[in-house]
Amino acid sequence: MDWDKLRIFHAVADAGSLTHAGDVLHLSQSAVSRQIRALEETLNTTLFHRHARGLILTEQGELLFDATKSMNRRLDAAAARIRDSEEEVFGELRVTTTTGFGTLWLAPRLPKLYEMYPDIKIDLMLEERVLDLPMREADVAIRMKEPSQADLIRKRLMSVRMRLYATQAYLDQRRPLDNITDISNHRLICQQLSSTQVSAGATLIHHLLSHEVTSIFTVNNYYGVLQGVINNLGVGVLPDYVVQDFPHLVRCLPSLESGEVPVFLAYPEELRQSKRIMAFRDFVQDEIFAHRRSLAELGRED
The missing domain is CATH 3.40.190.10 (Periplasmic binding protein-like II)
Incomplete structure (x- = not known):
């Protein structure tokens, strides 16, 4: 099979347009079209459905596109290894x-x-x-x-552990947080339990929620949790690696933490x-x- 035709097919499938593929390949639309027709004749199949808004791959075209994507990744890997034979990092x-x-x-x-x-x-x-x-x-x-x-x-x-953190400004405005039962007097900030997260973090959140938490703010990532904490919204479940860059955070209930991650x-x-x-x-x-x-x-x- 002609590698050049496959390269042109891949560009067309990726762009969804003969014109856009031609711009990428520095070829005219007619030249790209001729190569696609020739490839379809070689394979004795139709690779694209043509309509006013562009091109859509047929089932056979999807199969070929999967193959050319895999080829491109392998070529990229080979090119990377060749470039990395040099001493410079670039x-x-x-x-x-x-x-x-x-x-x-x-x-x-x-x-x-x-x-x-x-x-x-x-x-x-x-x-x-x-x-x-x-x-x-x-x-x-x-x-x-x-x-x-x-x-x-x-x-x-x-290794990372999930722990409880708050600002001193938040803690000064609230009732003491001396043991886990006191969490019911505070707003808990944590990831949504439905969010993708490490199981150790989810386990800690489940444990906290079992102590009658009445106010809760959930976010789908730790960056959002941190923003809530540093803006004095509540006590947040955060990975311990944040404390170096945010030294003003206060660790709450030091005996409470997740398993090792x-x-x-x-x-x-x-x-x-x-x-x-x-x-x-x-x-x-x-x-x-x-x-x-x-x-x-x-x-x-x-």
Whole structure:
């Protein structure tokens, strides 16, 4: 099968238009159309339904598009490995992690990475959904559990626990919070139980709600929980990694916390030698070491 025709087919399927595909490929619409017709003749099938608003893939076209997407991912992986044979760290690195960890811990630290490697380009994808690393939906992932996908290199980075935090301003306006039964006198801020979250966090929330909480504010991610807490709305269930960057938060009910949540960094085996991956991995590990040291100095790490 003609690789050039497949390349043109993929561009048309991705754009949904002969004209837009031609712009991407720097070809005329008629040239693109001829190549698509030739490919359909070779396969003896119709790949697109044509209508006034553009092109829609037929069932056979969908099958071929799935194949060309897989080919493109593999070609991208090969190109990345070739680029990474150089000593310099440069190019795009697609990083996926959860909304909470990405916004509250990782993103604030990325300026340091760019200072070290100004030619790197981070594409940060905040997803509760686990992206498929072997299929190159992302290059590297930081997740709150050990990845189960095959052909991945995994490294445990640290452990996290969910704890209760509030501002001193909020606590000064409310009745004491000395034991868990006092939670009924306070507004609880937490993730919605229907939201995707670590089971340890959901278990802690269930435990708190069993103590007659009368006022509650729920959000679908930890960034929203944090905003509620720092704006004196109530007592929030938050991961312990937030306290370094928000030292004015007060930990409530220190004996109460979730079970341990492991944090893993993972990337495909085929990117083992990637200079970008190694640079990012080492950067994250160094930042975690500095984070732990800072917490120890603050006396806020058990």
